[in-house]
Amino acid sequence: MENEMSKILVTGGAGFIGSHLVDVLVERGQEVIIYDNFEPQVHKKKPEYMNKNAKLIRADVRDRATLKDAVKDAEIIFHQAAMVGVGQSMYQIEKYVDVNTFGTAKLLDILANEEHSVKKLIVASSMSIYGEGAYICDDCGIVYPALRSEEQLRRRQWEMTCPNCRKVVVPVPTAESKPLQPTSIYAVTKKDQEEMCLAIGRSYGIPTVALRYFNVYGPRQSLNNPYTGVCAIFSSRIKNNNPTLIFEDGLQSRDFVSVHDIAEANMLAMESSNANYEVFNVGTGRTTNILEIARMLMKLYNKDSTSNPEITNKFRAGDIRHCFADISKIKTKLGYKPEVDFEAGMKALVDWGEKEEAVDKFKEAHEELFRRGLVEE
Numbered sequence: 001m002e003n004e005m006s007k008i009l010v011t012g013g014a015g016f017i018g019s020h021l022v023d024v025l026v027e028r029g030q031e032v033i034i035y036d037n038f039e040p041q042v043h044k045k046k047p048e049y050m051n052k053n054a055k056l057i058r059a060d061v062r063d064r065a066t067l068k069d070a071v072k073d074a075e076i077i078f079h080q081a082a083m084v085g086v087g088q089s090m091y092q093i094e095k096y097v098d099v100n101t102f103g104t105a106k107l108l109d110i111l112a113n114e115e116h117s118v119k120k121l122i123v124a125s126s127m128s129i130y131g132e133g134a135y136i137c138d139d140c141g142i143v144y145p146a147l148r149s150e151e152q153l154r155r156r157q158w159e160m161t162c163p164n165c166r167k168v169v170v171p172v173p174t175a176e177s178k179p180l181q182p183t184s185i186y187a188v189t190k191k192d193q194e195e196m197c198l199a200i201g202r203s204y205g206i207p208t209v210a211l212r213y214f215n216v217y218g219p220r221q222s223l224n225n226p227y228t229g230v231c232a233i234f235s236s237r238i239k240n241n242n243p244t245l246i247f248e249d250g251l252q253s254r255d256f257v258s259v260h261d262i263a264e265a266n267m268l269a270m271e272s273s274n275a276n277y278e279v280f281n282v283g284t285g286r287t288t289n290i291l292e293i294a295r296m297l298m299k300l301y302n303k304d305s306t307s308n309p310e311i312t313n314k315f316r317a318g319d320i321r322h323c324f325a326d327i328s329k330i331k332t333k334l335g336y337k338p339e340v341d342f343e344a345g346m347k348a349l350v351d352w353g354e355k356e357e358a359v360d361k362f363k364e365a366h367e368e369l370f371r372r373g374l375v376e377e
Contacts, residue, residue, distance in 0.1 A: 006119075007073050011035045011061055011107070012080035014050055015042060016221045016228075017124065017213070020263045021078055026053045028267075033057060035070050035081070042084075042222045049220055061103035068110050071118065076270060079107060079123045079197065082190070085227025086128065086318065087369050089186035100189035101196075108200045121201055122269050125194040125212040125279070127174070127255070131181030133323030135169035137162040143169060147183055153315045153376075158248050160321050171253070171287065173326035176212070176279050183318040198277065207276035209269040211262075214283035214325050218259030218345060219352035226365035231256070231346070233362055234294055235353045238301045240360040243310040247319065250291030250311045255283035255324035258340035258348075268334040275334055283325025284338045296343065300350040314376040316369065 013034030032054040201208025217231040
């Protein structure tokens with residue numbers, strides 16, 4: 001499929017990641033359709049950054065008739081549309097399942113039952129479907145602990161222990177072969193999206209690829225959505241001269257990957273037949289703790305003296321401790337290599353964020369989780 005001109009549909013194409021995919025596709029001379037409903041929690045209005053050389057269909061993925069028309073002429077689909085937010089998904093259960101799981105079901109039902117020309121489907125999955133990452137125990141080798149118990153968390157014993165011998169274990173890169181243990185409704189729906197797409201793709205001979213994004217950051221990430229990624233949440237707090245609130249001890253870690261590297265991984269998945277019917281982690285293979293993120297953003301926003309991180313030593317229901325990507329599979333099969341330096345990538349986020357309005361809604365979101373017993377008192 002390399003270098004071919006194609007008609008490409010990007011669901012969620014006005015969003016953070018989807019809009020970057022659209023830009024790269026248009027740059028490569030592809031004919032692109034953006035399909036997006038401008039979710040109010042993410043978009044106050046039509047985003048100014050939207051690519052004017054792509055066609056726009058403003059509609060919901062649950063609108064079967066409109067989606068059917070959009071799919072009819074597409075040759076490649078990037079399915080990015082989803083409700084995003086781990087905490088919010090734990091009380092807006094019906095909405096998350098309706099948009100993510102049943103919205104994807106409508107897309108797949110169209111592919112199974114209607115005339116179309118789709119030759120490839122690439123679905124956005126998520127590292128959240130792993131639950132906890134992989135760990136190594138001195139005595140037991142590689143282990144996959146379940147969530148920490150509330151009793152352990154109340155003792156402020158933050159680190160993971162071996163499920164067999166109970167010794168403290170050390171995080172190691174998480175490979176695609178790790179058993180999936182989603183710990184939120186959001187994660188369950190991302191698992192649904194991935195597995196449904198692969199099942200239908202295999203059954204109907206539509207080459208399908210699932211990309212498990214790790215913690216994506218970069219320009220265009222909503223600074224007004226208190227349930228989006230931690231980099232955007234911290235940016236909004238810092239811009240409003242509020243302290244960044246950090247749960248546990250701040251040493252919990254993730255794999256932060258630039259949206260530009262995510263876009264490149266999608267291009268590789270589109271172009272290579274080696275990707276067909278496969279699942280790939282998309283991250284950097286490096287681990288960064290949450291306290292480092294807060295300090296980096298304060299430094300880049302020049303707010304060191306006014307917005308010190310507030311480490312709460314409290315916990316949230318369903319939070320994991322460590323998870324970072326083993327990217328050996330996507331490197332070997334697709335030639336993926338993360339190119340964006342972490343500090344340069346964060347600076348790009350801040351440069352964009354300094355020009356954007358940021359309404360800090362973290363307090364309201366936190367109070368809602370607290371009221372529902374999803375955050376420790």
